[in-house]
Amino acid sequence: MSKDTDYLEINKGLIKSYSGILWIEENELRKSEFNDLTIKEMHAIDAISMYNHQTISQVAAKLHLTPGTMTAMTDRLIKKGYVERIRDQEDRRIVRLALTKRGRLLYRAHRALHNMMVKSFLKGMNAEEIKVIKKAMQNLEDFVDQHS
Template sequence: MNKSEHVLNKLLVQLFNELLEIEHDALKNGPFSDLSITEIHTIEAIGMYTPRTMSEVASDLKITVGTLTTAVNKLIKKEYVTRERIEEDRRVVMIRLTKKGKLAYRVHEKFHSDMIKETIKGIDDKEEEILISSLEKLSAYFTYRYHLSNTATENK
């Protein structure tokens, strides 16, 4: 690895770990300390306004419906989510956020909004454009690698 690659690697690992730690601390010290990071991300995937199927949410989270069922059961017990089967097809399970779940969603959304505002505070428009462009390229690379590795796994 050359010097730039070494620095970039170190920064990416450090940023990833710090983001997880900051998010974890914000949850544990906030009004929703009974939620894990995984649970708040499940709430985020369910969304605010319309009921969603278990399959849709599982797909968005890139987990199985069985794994999501376990998570949703915990969130139901904690009163963040409700679940119901639709009458037309009893196999289809719809989930939605409760009032408490929507509040958790909004608080988490504000946490991310504040974090982004702090991140770009003090940089000019050109630097912001470069940051966005760089992160889009990085995201595209990781998305490509993820799909490439999943395709290889499926073909085995």
Template sequence: MSLKSDEIKKDFNFINDSLINVYDSIMRIEESELRKSRFKDITAKEVHLVHTIGLHDRKTTSQVARILKLSKGTLTANLNTLERKGYVMRIANQEDRRIINLGLTSKGRLLYRAHDAFHRLLVERFLKGFDDDDIRLIKQAMINLEDFIDEVSAK
């Protein structure tokens, strides 16, 4: 085996291990920070549901279920919890009363902004020291990863 392929294998293993460690660490940090904050009553998974709903989009329940790859029943249970906790509100669609749109309460919007700021800081640190060409390569790698996740999720 050539030196170059040994280096590539080491890089591959490093990236593999790093993806696992980064995911686990982000989830631990989010849970820990939530417990220390005014948002003690919410989990990291619930925060990501709030984030998916977004600040101004007024997504439908079907759109959110599709994005998060949740069944409508699971989403409904999660929405009931977030509504009871005061983060989310259901809004009747004015054009079609059968459709329910989702919005964030003021408490939900505050949580969204705090969570978004944390993730923006993560991305800034992740991209620190890279030039525009490097960032485009990283973007393509992320697209490749998302495409693979979508393929696996669709099975």
């Protein structure tokens, strides 16, 4: 197989995979108990995470959104019962975001979907093949970081 053919196949695969993953996420969201959310709101909940309470600016930076856009999204997520604002214990001027019980439930469900996807992606690969995949993924992440 020629290098040009490899390039075209990989490009086609990346586009198809990206579109397919978004479609699966949107479809699963629509048919779930969390169908009051948009895909962007679901990704905001994922970025907020269950583990470290971040500020709106920190979450906005992760999602490549302006703080104003993230504030508006946070307000919607609070009204829908997924997120709450909490005051920092050490500096009461700082407001952090935390997931409610409903937000944590969605977070876990979304992570479970991603875990199934990764297991399927790596199925049947040996350690050397996984090492190559990790290198390719790092290259892709570096590209995204450079252009965002």
